[in-house]
Each structure stands twice: as structure tokens, then as C-alpha cells.
Amino acid sequence: MARAAIPGGLSARRAWRPARLLERRVESASATTLVLDVTDWPGHLPGQHVDVRLTADDGYTATRSYSLAAPAEGDRVEVTVQRVPDGEVSPFLCDVFQVGDAVELRGPVGGWFVWRPDQPGPVLLVAGGSGVVPLMAMLRARPAVGPPFRLVYSARQPDDVIYREELAALAGTDGVDVRHVFTRRGAPVGADGADGADGADGAGHVRPPGRLRSADLEGAGWGPADAPTCYVCGPTGFVEAAATILASAGHDAARIRTERFGPTGS
Amino acid sequence: MSFVTRGFHGRRRDDDGRLPPGQHLTGDFPVLSAGPTPRIPLDEWELWVATEDGTRHTWSWTELMALAADEPTVDIHCVTSWSKLDTTWRGVSLDTILADVETAADYALVHSYGGYTTNLPLEDLLDGKAWVAYEFEGDDLHPEHGRPARLLVPHLYFWKSAKWVRGIELMLEDSPGFWEQLGYHDYGDPWREQRYQGD
Numbered sequence: 001m002a003r004a005a006i007p008g009g010l011s012a013r014r015a016w017r018p019a020r021l022l023e024r025r026v027e028s029a030s031a032t033t034l035v036l037d038v039t040d041w042p043g044h045l046p047g048q049h050v051d052v053r054l055t056a057d058d059g060y061t062a063t064r065s066y067s068l069a070a071p072a073e074g075d076r077v078e079v080t081v082q083r084v085p086d087g088e089v090s091p092f093l094c095d096v097f098q099v100g101d102a103v104e105l106r107g108p109v110g111g112w113f114v115w116r117p118d119q120p121g122p123v124l125l126v127a128g129g130s131g132v133v134p135l136m137a138m139l140r141a142r143p144a145v146g147p148p149f150r151l152v153y154s155a156r157q158p159d160d161v162i163y164r165e166e167l168a169a170l171a172g173t174d175g176v177d178v179r180h181v182f183t184r185r186g187a188p189v190g191a192d193g194a195d196g197a198d199g200a201d202g203a204g205h206v207r208p209p210g211r212l213r214s215a216d217l218e219g220a221g222w223g224p225a226d227a228p229t230c231y232v233c234g235p236t237g238f239v240e241a242a243a244t245i246l247a248s249a250g251h252d253a254a255r256i257r258t259e260r261f262g263p264t265g266s
Numbered sequence: 267m268s269f270v271t272r273g274f275h276g277r278r279r280d281d282d283g284r285l286p287p288g289q290h291l292t293g294d295f296p297v298l299s300a301g302p303t304p305r306i307p308l309d310e311w312e313l314w315v316a317t318e319d320g321t322r323h324t325w326s327w328t329e330l331m332a333l334a335a336d337e338p339t340v341d342i343h344c345v346t347s348w349s350k351l352d353t354t355w356r357g358v359s360l361d362t363i364l365a366d367v368e369t370a371a372d373y374a375l376v377h378s379y380g381g382y383t384t385n386l387p388l389e390d391l392l393d394g395k396a397w398v399a400y401e402f403e404g405d406d407l408h409p410e411h412g413r414p415a416r417l418l419v420p421h422l423y424f425w426k427s428a429k430w431v432r433g434i435e436l437m438l439e440d441s442p443g444f445w446e447q448l449g450y451h452d453y454g455d456p457w458r459e460q461r462y463q464g465d
Binding site for chain 2: 013014018054055056057060061062063064065088089092096097098101102103104109110111112113236239240243244246247253254256257258260261
């Protein structure tokens, strides 16, 4: 395997940089996007993540990894944080951290779960819960005249969908298809007509709530013959299920890239 | 301290000094892998060791089960910053597996079903520091944690403990594995916080 070219030299990527909060956006009941101004950010590829370090006034530190949610704009970097109940860091970042406050950040990290704009071929994105974050960075990085992208996004219920309005807008653009799968509770067709996140397929049929099934990916994705690069991100059980469905359908394991996160007490 | 995050207090845990820098405890067993979970029928499973002169030693599943097993209790540390203390395993020490292998190699490249690789110095596999493990907490390994067998090298970050292990290539020179080519550290000592190249 060729060594991957990743933005930023090694010493640049491992340096801790002050990162000041510019803006926060509440994305759902449990997810918040933090827009940070990071000193001399070296840039990143969609799919990469960063380490965030918090330091208490007595020197105690806590470090966690978060996916980058969007392409960098200069020193402006976005992460979306899912609040883990009883966590040490995520409730602080979602609820206490204020505009103007600072953390430290280093990266970018991870050169495997990335989409490169010069990479040929269609892209199938499969998201479970907040696993949509690095996949959103890929969607946002896709040029207007780019390869076709399809996103299958599984969430518990419509209220948990992150980037709701932007996804609805993206779904209306050429070459991008967005399908929602709800595991606990869907919504009636047209109940929230502005976003299309209603559990309906293209023909207006309502998919009953339930875990991801092979039909969800077969209906929305490409077959193995189309050779899409598949990016699957979410909790372990979800990624196991989705990757198994794709491999069983005949997709080459080498084109199924996964990123898993478990409840890590963060 | 030159840098403080205003309003952050955090939780200090009494870990008796068992938690390396930058790590936090988890009660769960998170999963980190790069692709789909390989499924390997036991009657097709094989472990191989190849030396620098091309000599190949192999063990079938039955042969591995016939080797003396250890039951180590160890702390494990993932580079993504979780640690788990007092995990219990059952497996065969690499000292046993490599006992009759003649080699002058200093390095090992570990290969997994599914194509994953990771590199480490051979001495880190020896002297009771590493196992080919097939049970975790009294049960067969779960598929996503490496069934039927994984490497267990608890003194290094856990990506070195290759899941779905299938072979160990002994080499005179070091050669980076999968994550190591992607910028992770060649050695990965959690106590020196060697997460990324250059740490």
C-alpha cells in the first residue's frame, strides 16, 4: 500500500494548537456543532478526525477524538459533538463551553477513512447516528460536478437527525441522493415536508421503523458492479450489520471502509 | 499551566497509577477496525510463522488448541484514549509458538485475515509479553474482537494486538503495518504516549 499523503507535516500534525470557539450550533437534542478558530490549521481531508484536549486550572487534562464535520476554511474548523450522558467531556463541550473559550486541538488524524476529491468512482455513505459527522464532511467536500454520492442515514427518530435542513437541500442537488432510515419511530409522509426526512422512499412508500436491512442499502446504493467506495460509520453494532450486508451483497471488502465508535464513557 | 479551558474541571479517578497519560477508563469494550469483520471457519483457519529465510511453520486450529494455554489478566490501552483494567484472556504465549523457530530477526510484521498488518519488535512478542488469544472474559472472542484468535500485546497500544491473526512474518528490518503507514507510531508505548509518528 502506498503511503498516504495527509495534509500537514508530521511535526505540524502532532502539535497542540489553541482553538477558540467562534460559534455553536445545536443540531439535535443531543448533538452540537462547534466552530473553532485554530491557530495555523494545516488543513485536512474529509473523514479525518482531531484530538481535543481540555485542561483544568490544576493541570488535569482530558483528551477525546472528534470527527471533523466540514472542509476547513483557513483556520476555521468544525466538529460535531454527540453528548454522551454522564460523560466527562462531551456534556462540557455541548453545554458549558462558551463562545470565546478555548481548548487545544491537534491533527488531522487518520488517513484511511477519508474521501479524496480526486478519487474516481461513486460513493456510498452509510451512517448510524452521529456516525454521519465524517460522512457529512465528505458530502460537503463534494464538488458541484463530482462523482455521485448516496447517503443512507439511520437514526432512532426524525428528531435525532443531524444536519437535517442541509441534507434536505443537498438531496435536491444533482448527483446526491439521501435516504433516511428510522429505527424506533418514523414520521408520516409529508409530515415535515420541508426536509423530506420522513422515512419515505422515492415513490412515497413509508418504510416501517426498524434496524438497517439489506433492502435499505440495495434500494439506495449501487451494486458491486458499480464498484462504489463504501464508507460506513456509526456504533459498533450498526457498522457490523451494515458492513456485513455490503460484503454479503458482493462488495469487495477492500472498498468497504469502516469507522466504529462505541460508548467510551466520553 | 499556560493553557486552561475555562470552566472545565473534569473527573479525576483513583486508578492507582495504572492509567497511562491521556487515557480514560471505560467499562465497555469499544471496537476499532478499518473494514468488515472477516469470518473464518475453524477448519480453514491456520496460523503461520515465516522466518527471514522463507521457512514457514504452521498450526491448525486443533494444533493451537493442543498447546499449553495461559490465562493472563492485563490492562489494555487503545490509542483512541480508552483503557480497560483487569481484562482476562486465554491464549497461547508467543514464547510457546516461537520456541522451535530459528531466526535472527529483530522485527515482526503481524498479518490478519482481512489484510490488516501491524509491525513491532520481535522482543516485544517474547518473555511472557504476548499471546495468541482466543477467549476473552471466559468466552470465545466475539467476531468483531477477532474471532477466532487475535494477538494480545497489552503493553503496547491495542492496535498492535491484531485481530483475526493469521501469520507472523519475522524480518531483519522493520516495515510499517497498516496504521503505521497512516501516521501512527511504529512502537506505540502508551506510557510514553507514542500515538503518532514523531511522538
